[in-house]
Amino acid sequence: MSWGESRTITLTVNGTSYTREVEVRFHLADVLRHELGLTGTHLGCEHGVCGACTVLINGRSARSCLMLAVQADGAEITTIEGIADIDGPHAGGLHPLQEAFREFHGLQCGFCTPGMLTTLIELLRDNPAPTEEEVRIAISGNLCRCTGYQGIVDAALATAKNLREATAPA
Amino acid sequence: MKPPAFSYHDPATLAEAVALVATLDNARVLSGGQSLMPMLNMRYVLPDHLIDLRRISELAHIRQSGGDIEIGGMTRQRDIEYSDLIAAKLPLLHEAIHWVGHRQTRNRGTIGGSLCHLDPAAEMVATVVAFDATLIAQGPSGVREIAASDWTLGYMTPSLAPDEILTGVRFTPWPDGHGAAFVEFARRHGDFAIASAAAMLTADGAGRITRAVLTIGGVGPAPVRLTEAEQGLVGQLANETAFAAAARHAAAIEAIGDALVPAEYRAHLAGVMAKRALAKAWSRIDGKGKLAA
Known part of the structure; x- marks a missing residue:
């Protein structure tokens, strides 16, 4: 059922190209979830406060509830379903940050995790040696009600350290 | 929560965009969307277009013209945050931009969008007021320049x-070696x-x-320049006494109160923030004399 104007757009999500006709009023998160079936991107508040819907758009983190799907026409998008395949290949099949979340108890219910991971992946690309305060500021726009954040911060700092050691000249 | 139905226009040129705002009824301009999208999702605004x-x-650029620096309205906040030119020439803007929302919203949000949305607490509005910057708007009859002091007509009303679009803002840098915070x-x-x-x-x-x-930002309906x-x-010799005297003007602003933040607390914080900003700006001046006792 359609209630208004539509447009045909093409999105590349996790390396796969999708062409869909979508209503111009749909935000990107709804198109990812409802049209493409990529339900790993979570919607908490739908007004830009909780950060759960954060995805990477052309490598930059953004809240997918705060942009229209038509604005992402032609963009390359990475969602939680695709992050194990970026910055890789990774032994064990998970992104190092995902592994660290498991090791440091960076998640419990998992609702905020897709947004936390995409946000922190961008932070570690921008700033490979963040301080604890910089990590806390980076996730200040992502709400977690389970972990008290400590496990998430520990996971991010450990990942940064491991990545620095892995790329340091011997 | 879903935006209401509207017609979507994405013109490729400024001239087309100006023609659209001048002719369409009940139209809203979408810039970075970090304020307008929540308002659409919650249906606070119901535009037809x-x-x-x-x-x-x-509309997306940071460039030097003469001694001034001009920033296009569609310049993303992130690009300002990571600009070496801004860091070198407009340190106040460089520091202020880090306080704007979060990393994810700065990636999308624009300086023009923030200036037009005109939230009382918006760091970009406080910054253009501090600089006495010039805002540049384009309408069907041409370009209009607006002094930052004339930009706010009232609460969230630029x-x-x-029929006009804000196309950019022009800053005149302070001399090298000044202190900003x-x-x-x-x-x-x-x-x-x-309070900021x-x-x-x-x-x-x-x-x-x-x-x-x-x-001072966030305290009144718009940022206040404490002339x-x-x-x-x-x-004056720069010292605690001089900064405290200036801060008393900040604490005297008629503050807005709400359910979470009483007006008295906001006014108190305005004074504290004023004193901290002055001391920090002072500590960053090159070639200054010693801080007087």
Whole structure:
């Protein structure tokens, strides 16, 4: 059922190209979830406060509830379903940050995790040696009600350290 | 929560965009969307037309012209944050931009969008007021320049006609070696400031203040430039007493109160922020004399 104007757009999500006709009023998160079936991107508040819907758009983190799907026409998008395949290949099949979340108890219910991971992946690309305060500021726009954040911060700092050691000249 | 139905327009040129705002009824301009999208999702706004500026590349730039620096309205906040030119020439803006929302919203949000949305706590509005910057708007009859002091007509109401688009803002940098500081207090980093302060200072070799700017954001319906406090600072030896006297002007602003933040607390914080901003700006001046006792 359609209630208004539509447009045909093409999105590349996790390396796969999708062409869909979508209503111009749909935000990107709804198109990812409802049209493409990529339900790993979570919607908490739908007004830009909780950060759960954060995805990477052309490598930059953004809240997918705060942009229209038509604005992402032609963009390359990475969602939680695709992050194990970026910055890789990774032994064990998970992104190092995902592994660290498991090791440091960076998640419990998992609702905020897709947004936390995409946000922190961008932070570690921008700033490979963040301080604890910089990590806390980076996730200040992502709400977690389970972990008290400590496990998430520990996971991010450990990942940064491991990545620095892995790329340091011997 | 879903946006209401509207017609979507994404013109490729400024001229087309101006023609659309001038002719369409009940239209809203979409810039970075970090304020307008929540309002659409929650249906606070119900436009018939949305005019998205994202394809107009001429509106996204940071450039020097003469001694001034001009920033296009569609320049993303992130690009300002990571600009070496801004860091070198407009340190107050460089520091203020880090307080704007979060990393994810700065990636999308634009300086023009923030200036037009005109939230009382918006760091970009406080910054243009501190600089006395010039805002540049384009309408069907041409370009209009607006002084930052004339930009706010009232609560969240910019001096922009329904048929105009804000195309950019022009800053005149302060001399090399000046001191600048932007400080704010919020419950959580990235939340709207309960109070913010922006200060810029220059000094002579004897430690006397030669030029001062002090702006308070988040406290009144729009940022307040404390001209009396500034005049009081010029000619003074920079010390605790001088900064405290200036901060009393900040604490005297008629503050907005709400369910979470009583007006008295906001006014108190305005004074605290003013003092901190002045001390921090002072500490950053090159070649100043010693801080007088």
